[in-house]
Amino acid sequence: MHLEGTVLVGRDFEPVEGRVVVADGEIVRIEEASVESDAVILPAFVNAHTHIGDSIAKEAGEGLSLDELVAPPDGLKHRLLRDADHEEKVAAMARTLRYMEATGTGTFLEFREGGIEGVNALRDALAGEGVPFGERAIESVVFGRDDPDVLSVADGYGASGARDADFDAVRAATREAGKPFGIHAGERDADDVNAAMDLDPDFLVHMVHAEPIHLERLADRGTPVVVCPRSNLVTNVGVPPIRELNKRTTVALGTDNVMTDSPSMFREMEFAAKLSDLPAREILRMATVNGAAIAGLNRGVVEPGADADLLVLDGDSDNLAGARDLVRAVVRRAGQADVSRVVIGGEPVVPRGD
Structure with missing residues (x-):
């Protein structure tokens, strides 16, 4: 061809x-x-951070704070996910997968809620189980959550944040399994950033509230960061310092929760470019090769x-x-x-x- x-x-x-x-x-x-x-x-495109499970509830929760929307275990998205059955979640995710393909995304890095069951639901959506439009070609890197045993079926572990639990044992398990570990940090405030970085993660997500000491640590360690500026604006936590992060480490783009934003990398690139005023080539790298590098993909x-x-x-x-x-x-x-x-x-x- x-x-x-x-x-x-x-x-x-x-x-x-x-x-x-x-x-x-x-x-x-x-x-x-x-x-x-x-x-x-x-x-x-390589969409470096998604939560597509909440495709069941697009544009839900207007006016809620970040914690009220997504904080485990009882944020709105988690309650809705618990209430939805397997077939509903699979069908909703399959539609999102089809949309991502149509908007040029070839690979996505997913933080998948629900432990082993949640990962299996995504695998079913990719395989076209029970949906009318069949198997999807889009490729996934699935970071399981909520259960250390999820590493038996997931490609890695995606932690919610250092303030939510003690992730030392999970981090050790990912090292033993040879699988990547990512964690949210600095989304709501700066209080959890150092604790997240102390886990020596393979990458961090958000870093909206990165302070000078955190930027220095990033530069010293070379820890990659995935930014999701549209999501951060919608949840009213601020916007990430993309230019400052980009000076110090590898930065990739993600679209975050389908509940709040469409998983379109076109929209994410445009917003990130106009927010940061970085050269277009830098932004396009964030939407493609940088996300691939974080996941170890060619x-x-x-x-x-x-x-x-x-x-x-x-x-x-x-x-x-x-x-x-x-x-x-x-x-x-x-x-x-x-x-x-x-x-x-x-x-x-x-x-x-x-």
Whole structure:
């Protein structure tokens, strides 16, 4: 298989006219050539932090505080999840998976509530169990929660926050299992950041309230951070210092709770770009290769040897036609209507899953 158009190549997304050649799920080569295509080819997105279980209750809880919305064990989302049956949760998550594919996400890192049962529900949604539109191609890295035994079925452990429980034993278990450990930190305030960092996590999520001492620790340790600025704004906790974090460590983008925000990386990129005023290439890295690096994956970049997870946009759409800076246009302007093709694992995905 090959794709033709303007290819955004490598970590700097240099625009090259030509084609991407794919075989056996891998990018084989990039050929520079004159082609008759307005397509723009870039890596499929890596959404580095999601909670898609709460797809059962979109836009619930207006006016509630962060703790009232999502704090375990009795925040609104946790009560709603307990009340929903397995089939309802699977069907709702499957719809979200289909939407993420349609908006160019090839991989997502999920903090999955509900222990072993919760992880199995997500696996069922990915496999298309009991839903009319079948198996999804999107790839997952599932961080289980709520039960140390979840490591038997999950890809890692995603802790709610250092103030919620003692995670020392779980952290030790992840090391023994050779699986990653992530934890929320600095979302509501700065009080839990040092305790979270003392666990030596593989990555932190949010860091809205990172103080100078925390920024120094990040720089010393190189601990990656996933930021979710739209979610933080909605829950009224502030917005992360993206520029300062980016100076010190690897930063990736996530869309967080489906309850509060659509899992669209287009929307997240646009908001992060306008909030931080960082160069578009930095933001696009946060939406692709940086998230892949946090998960230890060989994707998020268009170069030979990388996994063939690709997003093709219509460069002649009414929205993108006339763009002078393609990378900036992708980050600040592109959206679902511009998607013409998504390739995951070297196989084309029909954007709407129909």
